[in-house]
Amino acid sequence: MSDASLPLAPAPAMAAGGRRHLPFWLGAVGVAVLVFVALRAIGNDYGYFAGYFILQYVVLATAWNILGGYAGYVNFGAAGFMAAGAYTAIALRKATGLDLLPGIAAAAVVGALLGLGTGYLTLRLRGVYFSIATLCLAVVLQTLVVNWDYVGGSRGAYIVRPREVAPFTSYGEYLFLVMLLLAVLAVGIARTVEVTRLGRGLQAIRDNERAAEAVGVPTLRLKLVATALCGALMAVAGAPLPYYSGYLNPEGAFSLAYAVNAIAMPLIGGAGTWAGPVIGAVLLGSLQQAATVTISSALNLFIVGWMLVIFVAVAPRGILGWFRRRR
Amino acid sequence: QGSNPLRIGYSMSLSGGLAPNGRSSLLAHRIWQEDVNARGGILGRPVELVYYDDQSSPANVPGLYTKLLDVDRVDMVTSSYATVMIAPSMPVVMQRNMCYVTLLGAGVNEAFKYDRYFNMNVTGDDIRANYAKGFLDVAARLPTPPRTIAILAVDNEFAQKAAESARYLSKQRGLRIVYDRSYPPTTVDFTPTLRSIQAARPDLIFIGSYPPDSNGILRAASELRITAQMFGGGMIGPQIAAVQAQLGPILNNLVTWDIYSPEPTMDFPGIRAFQEKYRARAVQEQVDVLGNYLQPYAYAQMQVVEQALNRVGKLDQAALAGDMHASIFNTVVGDIRFGAHGEWAEPRNLLVQFQGIRDGDLEKYKKPGAKVILFPESLKSGELRIPYGAPA
Amino acid sequence: MPILAGNSLEIAGLDAGYGAVRVLQGVSLSVPAGQTVVLLGTNGNGKTTLMRSIMGQIRATAGRIRASIEGQERELVGLSPEQVVELGIVLVPEGRRLFPRLSVEQNLRLGAYRATARAALGENLALCYELFPRLAERRAQLVGSMSGGEQQMVALGRALMSAPRILLVDEPSVGLAPILVARTMEMIAEMKARLGLTVLMAEQNFHQAVRIADRGYVIVHGHIEFEGESAAALRDNDLVRQVYLGL
Amino acid sequence: MSGALLRAEGVGKRFGGFTALHAVDLELRAGERLGLIGPNGSGKSTFVNCISGDFAAHDGRVSLDGQALDGLKPHRRARLGLARTFQLPQPFGSLSVLENVRVPVLFAGQAGSATARAMQCLEQVEMAGKAECLPRELTQVELRRLELARAIALDPQLLIADEAMAGLSNTEVDQILALLFRLNAAGTAIIMIEHIMRAVTAFAERLVVFVAGRKIADGVPREVLALREVEDAYLGRQ
């Protein structure tokens, strides 16, 4: 019923400075280097694992935001795309022996194609219909994977990763660095989308698809670009997963947690801006991680549930909404 | 140094789908901890358990084990229950060369080939050749030898391995497989599936299922009045008190894989004392009230760690692994020895049959006779009754 | 037939607005029983705001709105829209505000929600279809797919279904074909006559509005600038001539 | 050169069993000012939607400047120079007025600074002062102006204004009229759909009347308005 036009925080009018790319990239890389150096100084593998956990959500939330935040199309199928990436990496490794990095590249391609397919299949759907369609897609994908013996089917697939990678102290560090770069890339892409006409077009679609079309916005093409980007980034977020855990089964890969976090994190940070998902993912991701490793009982999930409720209740326009004056 | 605790770390499924087994194993661990501390701890140090809830989500596991090893700096690691939780911890544990005693994994080490891995499970090295052996051996001695078999298994790793074993052994013994399908864990209604099986008229029905589905399958089977010479095989669920209470007479004559039954043949030293303590606390802790399933194994898991440490006398992972490879452990689930790949050197898959079950009262499961052991020969405590579906 | 006595509206010194924006300033006007009063004013002068204040959709910051219904005096300021409607004061809102995914008949039935209107539902529905035969033809059509004029009929019909004593109409002629504007005015007049209503109507279309008006007010920037005791008085007023007749 | 800018032949549209448009023909010269009137529900907006590509017409062909539009999406038509406004203003609610106008410039305009061009359009509709406002802060007239500014930003050859003046006061109607005249003087053909007869007669050089989905008159305004059918169906007896 609620059509594509979901009431979101009004996009900030891009200040002239917002369009400058070099400072952003320098800043982003700077932050990344800083994070990496700091973790390395701590010299503790757990930092890398916790960091990986959070960063995968940065990528996932950012990807969701491209379609959900800018264009107002709420994707319930994040887990499906994520798993598609993970299983692409597994299949590639089984077929060719190529490992993580080629796996990520392949996942991007598969995710983009899948996103494109979703876009085509659901292009007539708006609002909740689109959301449910993505949910269905995830179910269908899961069934396919479960019945696909080549990648282990329901028994799951093992990936025995090397214990060491050349210049890194551990494989965990390597994985973390890869995810860090992916996160920088994802956020950079999201921001580029936001400040270019693509982002404007998507926002116009979110607000009023019919009017957008009437003033010359190629809505279908833009949506397809957005679904493809979203799919590719989500798949990329999932590609290292089998390397991270050494074993992957469909239930784990299609876990509801990914779908929920992909939506909740941008909302909590502030949907519709590139920084929102980052803030949300870092906040909610660290909270979850912290709750898991400090509370040795089921209480940890309970707390995460309450925090989710409280966050959205007190910051309805996301954390960013607090700082942005209502115009 | 004396009061500096010896810390054993692991992740546990305290919420989510694996929580029932996770929580009851945790209770077993805590009972062991109390016992061992009452004996003065290990190496003169009191034992402390450090565990986190993995929420039954494999993705949480690598992070938790890194935390345990790098931040909490635990002295030993063990595992939570089930393959899907053990496998993601392997790379982390292997990275630190820790000696690793796990609980009810199935074939995890086939992929990793880690020589400090030890698994508390009865399946042994070769699941395919062993898991369904009891079912088919017993079937082979039926008065009218069976010619056909139907196989149904849930889409998860353990049940699929079970089904694979049934498939493999059936072929080996010349049984015709007249139905062979799997079903998704989200299945709500099993009626159509079982009816298809019924339509194939198999002599034997082998089912690899998990707790919530086992109920649905057995209920549907009773509603459809399915009969077969033998029905069951690899069902996980009938071992659990809540399931036994609910299904009552439906379980009668069901034959299935198991790991423990309170029959005289399995009256190992210490098991009764353990179960007494366990049952005294189970209701309050809201876990399985009988403790007839993996709980003794969880206790035994820690006994292995304890005995190895006491023998080696120091926290030397390599030496501990060496000891575990070499020694025999006397546990509440019997004397065990680990083979080259860390599985039990001698598999001990049980085939049990529920007999004379008229109601859901649980008292009978504390005593011998309700769940008799048909296989292996060495532990056999009763004779097969056929067919499934006959009233008690 | 309903009693004609005592359905009137009296507004005195009304201030209202949206947050910091003060739209109405000291508006006073009266709608005597059984009369049709037009509120003239060009865009953004506060006609809708006045209507919304009467209905309780906007809380007046000062002043009084007194309604006399069937001899009973009531202060409206502070009442919620539901309470105001319960009294028998019904608004045909600007932009019609129909329920697009309900059928014509469902929209009409909803109009009869208030307790007193429920009793007369059958009667009023018949009257509605008599007044607007087009609606009878389209009773199962979803309102969202109807043209502007058709929707205006539904809006009037829905108000009728509420069995109003005092009817407020906000710019009924917007977007209607000339022939329909005329007809709408006639329909309002007819509804008024049949049901013995008191009517307050905001309009820009002076020529048409004045045809059915007994008296009128001109509102400019939230002030009542002129009060015409009769249609003729309105026609002769300079302000009106200047704004509406382009003289 | 046939001289026709817009040519619609036999355009028909059905909704379920109800025919909203019966094979309507219409031609329009470049730079022409056409008034389109008709009773409510006579199919005017439906016709516009068929021309603009919002609805897929069931029958007929439409071409603009000799190029067939059939099957093209609305945005393609918009880029070819066909702009329309909506009967109910449809702003992009979360974008500022300026950004609202920048959208068409970005996607359909020529090279150059989008912001400058958008400001220019806003100036044309006298909305430059509201550039930073959000649509919800605008009054009805302002929303109509924004709607027009967005259309202008497409540099249209043809502008269809669907009741751009409904609900506006006399003075405001005059302002919008002046704006449309200015646009027209710059070469844009305009189809004005309006119920405000004063505006229609002042603006249109040619008048088309729809009744019940059919074109019943097409010609010089004075003559068309004098027609008996038009009076009966639309104007009513004055």
Next chain:
Amino acid sequence: MDGDLALLLNGIVSGLLLGGLYAAAAAGLAVSFGMLDIVNIAHPALMVAGGFLVVLVGTALGIDPLLAAVLLAVPFYVLGVAIYTFYHHFFERRGDEALQGLAFFFGVMFIIEVGLVMAFGPEQRFLDPPYAFVTWRIGEIDIPLRMLAPALLAMAAIGALWVFLRRSFTGLAISAVAQDAEALRLMAVDPVRIKRLAFGLSVALAAIAGGALVVVQPVEPSSGQVFIGRVFAVCIMGGMGSLPGCILAAFLFGVVENVTASFYGPSWSPAVAFGWLLLVLAVRPQGLFGKLA
């Protein structure tokens, strides 16, 4: 009877019975999600909570689970009113409901699930009425009362709701409230009260569905997750807000699942059922019975 025909007929009958359970689970959502536009993703979790309480109450009082569910509908109505009041206060009133509300209900879902684990433990719970072990046999067709009784209760509850929605003014107001709440006030209807009532009803239906679920199968705290996709799918396929559509879609869904399971094996059931829904959406985006305005 021919074997395949019997299989097909039985597949259809059992599919219809299963559809009854789906209808029970989806009907409440058809109200909250379909009519009020509240994307209550926690609905299946509420249903499971209902199931746990049915077991608790039914065991304590020694009454039939379905009866217990009907009794529990009352406190669940109150619970629904409370949830809606919170939701209204924090989201709807501020116009933030569309997306933030979704995150809110995700949170509620977690809270319920983990709350159940903490209160009742992770073990499965059950309460079997005696008839749950009875199966009627008509020719070749089996009708287990375990499936039939909940389906009948569901139909009765949904039927009553449907009559209420069709016949009463309140029902009409419920179907209008999401379209224009402010306009509703001009009909003397308090939209917040209407929504509260409707949401209360939808949660009360979750209790009934919980009772139905308990009779069909034992409940675990996470049992609800299985239903999330299905109930939303059923709602959408039935056409938003249409109760008859919802029931029909539930039956279709059940039949497709079970017939697929009979003939092609259960592992393809979800893919076929959901894939079919995808197709429906691609061809008829408004659902089978939905109307486009």
